Amino acid sequence: MTASEADTLTVLLLEDEALILWDLEEELRGAGLKTVAANSVDRALDLIERRVPDVAILDVNLGAGVTCEPVADRLAELGVPFLLHSGDLDRSGEVIRRFDVPLMPKPTPAYRLVEAIRALR
Template sequence: MNASASTKRLILLVDDDTLLLQFLAEVLSHAGYETDIAASAAEAIRKIEVREPDLALLDISMPGMSGLELARHLQENTGVAFMFLSGSADGESARQAAQFGAVGFLLKPIDAARLMPAFEAGLARADEIRQLRRTEINLNAALSAGRETSLAVGLLMGRYHADRNTAFEVLRDHARSSRRKINEVADQLLAAEEMLNALHTGFASRIKTK
């Protein structure tokens, strides 16, 4: 992902090491990202309440609220994706990062050559998660809006052996391309299926009488 080629992405850096924060902010700024820094979890929470970053880098070990505790807060109260930063290479920190749903993991001391690839991979994963969340929200909204949409999604799942999200996305995209509401397309699909079933019954009865 080339940050300079599009709207700048905001990265929040959270660590009690001010020199490391300055180094990370400088590297990311040169790469075209917008950065914000916080020296504690409490400061990070205040900044996130004002503006949610595209990605947060959290030091696991900090005085007061740890990075793990901050990660739990982010998961429960925000949509912010996060990476972990740790000075421990014993494997336990990496396992904790995975358990907490981190999109990336960096070890101290920071290897400058690996820094940007790690951030770009983390941002890509964060974008995937946000898209999945948006799809799920849109899907739930559509399904709760009418029985027709729910039945149509189920019909597409069965006919094309698709998962629920894919079935909904195909139905939604067709509605958009035809400039109609999704429930209208769903209703038409169900009516067509009902007609096909009726015709199938008619054909079956004629075959039996021959």
């Protein structure tokens, strides 16, 4: 990917932990990517309808038994590549198995997620 291509990429971030969201946003922006951030499934779906992102990083477990599954389904429909980010592989197993996408365990430093995002495109 060239620098100019990177400028045009928009990454959707779905993460319920505000500090992690903040860190990811800064890291990705620092790497020359554009970000849209969501801390809930509804917010993420809303953002996708407004503008389809180029790539996405989805936290699997969003608390209280909610997972990123509806967002992953929508992105898969739209053909948007994404990666899953999870700290609980036991409980996320079903979601992870459903989608054949890269899985980044938590904790993974933000800059490694950026590398993985670049590898998606």
